[in-house]
Amino acid sequence: MNILVLNCGSSSIRFQLIETDVEQIAGNTDRRLARGHLERIGGEAVVTLHANGREPERLTAQLRDVRAAVEFIIRWACSEASGISEVQSVADIHAVGHRVVHGGERFTHSVLITDDVLRGIKDCIDLAPLHNPANIKGIVAAREVLGAGLPQAAVFDTAFHQSLPERAFLYALPYQFYRRHRIRRYGFHGTSHRYVAYRYRQLRGISREETNVITLHLGNGCSAAAIRGGDSVDTSMGLTPLEGLVMGTRSGDIDPAIVDFVSAKEGLSPQEVETLLNKQSGLIGISGLTNDMRELLAEARENNDRRARLAIEIFCYRAKKYIGSYLAAMGGADAVVFTGGIGENSPEVRALICDGLVWLGLELDEARNAAHTQGREGLISLEGSRLAAYVIPTDEELLIARDTVRSVRGIPQRF
Numbered sequence: 479m480n481i482l483v484l485n486c487g488s489s490s491i492r493f494q495l496i497e498t499d500v501e502q503i504a505g506n507t508d509r510r511l512a513r514g515h516l517e518r519i520g521g522e523a524v525v526t527l528h529a530n531g532r533e534p535e536r537l538t539a540q541l542r543d544v545r546a547a548v549e550f551i552i553r554w555a556c557s558e559a560s561g562i563s564e565v566q567s568v569a570d571i572h573a574v575g576h577r578v579v580h581g582g583e584r585f586t587h588s589v590l591i592t593d594d595v596l597r598g599i600k601d602c603i604d605l606a607p608l609h610n611p612a613n614i615k616g617i618v619a620a621r622e623v624l625g626a627g628l629p630q631a632a633v634f635d636t637a638f639h640q641s642l643p644e645r646a647f648l649y650a651l652p653y654q655f656y657r658r659h660r661i662r663r664y665g666f667h668g669t670s671h672r673y674v675a676y677r678y679r680q681l682r683g684i685s686r687e688e689t690n691v692i693t694l695h696l697g698n699g700c701s702a703a704a705i706r707g708g709d710s711v712d713t714s715m716g717l718t719p720l721e722g723l724v725m726g727t728r729s730g731d732i733d734p735a736i737v738d739f740v741s742a743k744e745g746l747s748p749q750e751v752e753t754l755l756n757k758q759s760g761l762i763g764i765s766g767l768t769n770d771m772r773e774l775l776a777e778a779r780e781n782n783d784r785r786a787r788l789a790i791e792i793f794c795y796r797a798k799k800y801i802g803s804y805l806a807a808m809g810g811a812d813a814v815v816f817t818g819g820i821g822e823n824s825p826e827v828r829a830l831i832c833d834g835l836v837w838l839g840l841e842l843d844e845a846r847n848a849a850h851t852q853g854r855e856g857l858i859s860l861e862g863s864r865l866a867a868y869v870i871p872t873d874e875e876l877l878i879a880r881d882t883v884r885s886v887r888g889i890p891q892r893f
């Protein structure tokens with residue numbers, strides 16, 4: 479089946495066209511037909527389109543809203559100019575898979591979108607006020623452009639973490655806040671953690687039940703997951719993606735009393751402090767330079783910039799602490815798996831995170847670590863290291879496409 483995968487933000491859309499089939503999954507014969515990115519939707523949008531085997535095209539287009547953007551993607555995909563031979567007309571797009579950020583407690587798996595499901599996604603807007611409305615707009619737009627008869631599936635960032643036990647997902651707040659407002663840890667990046675755990679067991683040739691790993695998704699957003707017996711049993715992001723690791727622009731864990739303190743000292747509203755914690759903290763906040771890890775590493779290397787070094791150090795220290803705490807929580811694990819833009823590409827950051835963990839059995843192989851960049855998957859620890867380390871590039875879109883096929887065919891999903 480040809481699946482259009484849509485990841486709709488408030489003013490941008492990422493998309494991929496993927497040919498995949500449940501029967502072929504074991505053989506890994508999925509094919510990526512095209513991908514693209516549309517930014518600044520609402521005016522003169524900046525568009526990147528990349529059909530498989532061709533040079534990427536960059537152009538601008540007047541796209542007034544999400545619907546116009548979805549129409550643009552489909553028109554391009556079906557056009558002769560795109561050169562996608564598998565998609566000649568709208569009829570060659572067999573289903574749409576949407577990344578949906580928040581599924582609350584209702585959505586524990588990916589689902590076919592019905593009016594009732596759409597209402598359920600709307601019910602979660604409170605929990606993800608920036609993301610879910612954009613995801614809903616994408617679903618409605620695709621329905622309008624492709625017709626209500628075309629199956630669409632929703633794949634939730636939170637779903638994989640619905641297996642967390644109460645002791646891991648409940649905050650030590652008055653219990654009625656959970657009962658009344660569903661305040662709890664939900665976790666995010668679920669599709670990414672699930673994908674790398676799945677690839678890990680493929681690489682090792684082991685079953686889901688034998689999969690005991692800590693996955694570190696380190697990109698602009700960062701999160702860790704403790705995966706035991708194939709299930710997510712703890713994760714670092716919480717009610718919102720703000721909790722946990724240090725990220726590009728987010729603080730991660732802080733003392734909650736800081737919000738009031740900063741608010742009083744700086745004359746900011748709690749809302750403004752929250753924005754500051756989300757957008758001006760983390761790597762950019764500490765360094766005062768950038769949220770881009772690559773640039774920070776260059777700045778530290780070339781100019782020995784103190785605050786760039788500090789930002790990198792704090793980032794790695796926090797990640798190391800999460801590895802330690804998850805090992806304790808899980809009663810040990812077999813591997814640490816790195817993914818995300820930083821996790822996949824930076825041997826230096828991986829080495830800093832693993833530094834000093836030999837005592838608990840993690841021995842990095844310097845040469846292997848250095849060799850795994852730019853999408854190269856594999857082992858980066860020494861043969862025989864009691865706790866192994868792997869780099870596994872994430873592929874959320876592929877999992878979204880496969881879940882969409884399964885949802886359409888009514889095949890049960892194995893999370």
Ligand code: AMP
Pocket residue numbers: 696697698699726769770771772773775818819820823824
């Ligand atoms: P993502 O959000 O997964 O696209 O990851 C973005 C982050 O990955 C940014 O902080 C980039 O600087 C970082 N990144 C990408 N390539 C590298 C690299 N070669 N070395 C270090 N960080 C990188």
